[in-house]
Amino acid sequence: MYQKILITTDGSAVSKHTACAGVKFAQQMGAEVLVLFVAPEYQYPVYVEIIPPSYPIEEEYVETMQRTGSDHTAPILRSAQQAGVKHAAMTAFANSAALKIVQVAEEESCDLIFMGSHGRSGWGQLLLGSVTNKVLSHTQKPVLVHRLIQEPGA
Template sequence: MYRKILITTDGSTVSSKTACAGVDFAEQMGADILALFVAPEYQYPIYVEIIPPSYPSEEEYMAAMQRAGQQHVQPIVDAAARRGLRCQGLTVFAESPALKIVEVAAREGCDLIFMGSHGRSGWGQLLLGSVTNKVLSHSRIPVLVHRLIKEPAPSTA
């Protein structure tokens, strides 16, 4: 039914649990996976006249976020490989994660977006998370929203 599923992650424990469920779902469908981490774009400090020496350069920031993104998507890539599924990990930069998720899904030919009902901003919200809600509003392809029954214990890693 689905050939290529985009699974989002923000690196949180909740997102990791959702990603595991996404890999399980992709296995049932026999689908390829695109694991996606959307990093915030570089922000110049606007509150000072000069950039402090300790503030990272744009190149340093981009490299650090690429490394963080790789760490966040790698468990999805590894889980897919253990199940014999093809999976690509991708880190992109955007001001609006939701719009970037929709854009990447369309550009990469995904036919389903699999994401959690809440991410980092999480469990204090009564309704869907803001990113999930925006993806649902803007996506032209199906979005499967996975909801955890209970909040996972924080990781000790």
């Protein structure tokens, strides 16, 4: 039914549990997975006339976020490898994670987007799920929203 599943992660414990559930789902479907981490785009300081020396340059920021993306996707890739699921990962940059998820799903010809009902976001529980809601409203692809019954470690 599904050949290629896009699994999203933001690096949180909830997201990692959801992603591993996505890998199990892909294994059952006989599908491959593409694990996606979306990092915010580089922001220049706008309220200062001189950039502080401690502020990272764009290249340093990109390298750091690529490493962060690799760190966040590595356990999911290990899970896919152990399950015998064909896998790949990517880190993308965008100010809107939801729109980037939709774009990557289109560009990479994914049949399904697998994501959690909650992840990690600025104001905790108030905004948790906002990325999922935005993906649901901006894509025509099927989205499987995974919901944890209890927090990891609970």
